[in-house]
Amino acid sequence: MFLKISNTIAGELRAVTGLPDVGLVEGGEHADLASTVAFSLAKTRKQNPAQISAELAATLSSRPELASVKVAAKGPYINFILGPGYIEETLREAVRPGYGSVPVRPGRVVLEHTSANPNGPLHVGHIRNTIIGDTLARCLKKAGHRVEVQYYVNDMGRQIAIVSWGFSHLGISRNEGEKGDHHVARVYIAANREIKSDPSIVEEIDSLMQDVESGDPAVSASFRSAVSQCLDGFKVTLERLGAYHDRFVWESDFIRNGDTERVLDGIKRLDECHTDGRMWLDLSEFGFEKEYVLRRSDGTSVYAARDLAYHIWKGRNFDRMIDVLGADHKLIGAQLIATLKLQGEKYPEIVYFEFVSLPEGSMSTRAGKFVSADQLLDEVTAKAFEEVTVRRPELDVDKRNAIARSVALAAIRYDIVKISPEKSTVFDWKEALDFERQSGPYIQYAYARACSILEKAGEFEEAYTLERESEIALAKHLAKFPYTIEMVVKELKPHLLAIYARELADLFNSFYHFEPVLKSEGLTRKSRLTLVKATQNTLGEALESLGIDAPRTM
RNA sequence: GGGCCUGUGGCUUAGCCAGGAUAUAGCGCCGGGCUUCUAACCCGGAUGUCGGGGGUUCGAAUCCCUCCAGGCCCGCCA
Structure with a gap:
């Protein structure tokens, strides 16, 4: 109702003034809507704005489209006060079930949110992502969009390699009644402590990452088991939060199905691509000084490469992509978009949110410093x-x-x-x-x-x-x-x-x-x-x- | 060092991108209101150099420049 009357008033103002921008603003305590167009007309007409607004108000009052609106000039402002007809129509609409909904629009939207690394429970920082994302999904649906909500499972990162190593080397068993994600956190924290005291373990982690990328069955199963255990815990938490995902998409699937290789092959043909052992893109034409590395010199892909494959897949299956990401992803998010543009693919709209910290400082799963x-x-x-x-x-x-x-x-x-x-x-x-x-x-x-x-x-x-x-x-x-x-x-x-x-x-x-x-x-x-x-x-x-x-x- | 974000009464915060009339609310503080439709509530009061300084404009919390403070980013991590 408000939208409709705003458009009507703006249209009438445009018709009367001939200007595209009629300065329609909220009227505050003076009116429901107000126009400041008299100020801009004052210059061209070389007239007192108050005089202009008085004239415009008189003209607008006689327009049949504004019959139910009280139009009055107050100094240079033209005030619009909405009358009983507006109230009645509003009430008739607002009592109807589903008020605010609009019929289904064409096209499908994929919205990705939360996507926390499965190396410990969701904490109060992660759920800012969850709640922003879930609320957006609900609003999009209310606004008539068909939405699929996805959780991107980072199941082959370094963190997961650390968790996997911890499970097989530290013998930390799950406590009675302990959620899987909390158990994973204890393993992850302990494994990091081990690495800190014995840096040579890093080589074992690197080797695990190579094995998982090449599809080693035992290592893959170990990763998958740890990730699943953590994810089962996430699902319980998400359910309690009233947040729903339609699909959990596993990062490793984009290695297994060959998408990542295909994407990297395509990128190899770009002028911006450089191969000197590793493979990276020069995105300086987009203002990025930093090299955007997609493949390590040991041949394994980095997160960015898999993420690219994931987004290309989403772009080809949906009409619109929305990602909810922490502000720490701003740079890589922009690099991702730039690369998708280079390839002529659809790119996501990214909603960023800033960090949640604790009074004693920033949260860290690795250090065990978080409120779950x-x-x-x-x-x-x-x-x-x-x-x-x-x-x-x-x-x-x-x-x-x-x-x-x-x-x-x-x-x-x-x-x-x-x-x-x-x-x-x-x-x-x-x-x-x-x-x-x-x-x-x-x-x-x-x-x-x-x-x-x-x-x-x-x-x-x-x-x-x-x-x-x-x-x-x-x-x-x-x-x-x-x-x-x-x-x-x-x-x-x-x-x-x-x-x-x-x-x-x-x-x-x-x-x-x-x-x-x-x-x-x-x-x-x-x-x-x-x-x-x-x-x-x-x-x-x-x-x-x-x-x-x-x-x-x- | 470079980039992005933030800075609004003691505390939290809306408004900023699309500039307009005495800057939005809450907490806390002061003073009222429950035999009255649910007091997880309402009403009134005090509290502001909208981080500082320049500029643009008839008009700046809002746009531009600059400085200051805080957060984040600048891995062959994710």
Whole structure:
């Protein structure tokens, strides 16, 4: 609704001024939308901008397309205030199930996220990737895109060789009840300690990497076993996080099926390719000084070569590729894109996020310095259970456990997704365990409240007459939901939805405290109930897109 | 040394790419509000050289230059 009226107003302004850019901005407290076009016209027309805006406002007021919009000049600004017709149409749309969704669009999108190395459990840094990626996938689907979500399993890297070596040399057995990924971390940390005290082990690691690339069955099986064990642990964590992958793609498959060799053969023919024992690309025409090495002098391929094969495969099977990667991948991501361009292949859109560190410094799986996602989930869930028990002591344990799980997931996902990805953050237990303002549970609570009102109200006839300030502000925000989803998908910025949902909950809570719903009467009651229903529906859709449960009671 | 990102009240943060009207919220602080639709809530108040300095513009948190501070990257690692 908001999108539609914005386009109409912009179109009218263009028609009236003849300018392509009509300076349409948010109106703040003055209006719903405003135009600053009078400033730019002031120069060419050599007139006072206030005079121009007054004239334009008068002209626009008489346009039939803007019949439901109040147009008024205020100084140099042209203000647009959306009227009752807009509110009514918004409410009619917002009460419908699936509000904000659009029909399926042509083309398929492949979105890769998380793809952490299987050398230890997912930690609070990795799950920033998971949550950004999963939220994007949900928003893309809501916006009508067909999406396949993939996890790229780095199963033949040096880290995995170290884990494999550790398993066969250190005899570290799995503890009772220990998750596979946590066990792998202990092996990995111990193996690194061994390497540090005896650097000659590095030769054994190198030899393992050569064996796996040449397809040695025993070594491959050993790698695969370690990776599978870790991945099984990841899957449990991802499930708890409410994040879903359609497919796990194994890096080694691109060696086994010959894709990597074929890709390297193709690259060999490029002018930018140099072979001096190793094989590398000169990407200086793209501004990269660094040599982009694809094959070692011992003949084995490096990660970049396999990644190239993976992306070419994705590009040929999908219409659009999106990768979610840590900011440490910026250089290699840009090199990957440059190389794909050289080959005339499709290249990915990459969403980067900055690092999450601990108060004591950066996280390191190798050094055992990390807070695992499992630990975070456990502690937040325990705290949530305490909270639920205090607030709802009458509920039985199962019910309280269910709410606690839902609240914990909301707290974790929201805490992470609300921060714009380009901001590096420091993990803070106090914030993670806070379920109040600007949190996921806060939004869930608004939803549960709306559900409670609707349940008590029973059947009612919908009506669309809103008069109070808090009602109108709420309804106007509902109108922006489809626009917000559009923006998230267009800009690949999931935090916009997080901010939107929080603002919606804020406005609903204010409305709730100012205007009685069930105790009001007649048209007012019907209209307010319709507003509550529209809000409940929109909050539900927003929460679903954020990967957060929408509990009817909490 | 070079490249990328970040710097907004004591703390966290939106807005920046597509420049506009007194800069968005939260935490914390001060003061109110639960016999009233779920107080995981609401209302009011104090708190800002939008890192510093130049520039462009009628207008700069937003664009350009420069400096400062922090993070990340610059492996025949992934």
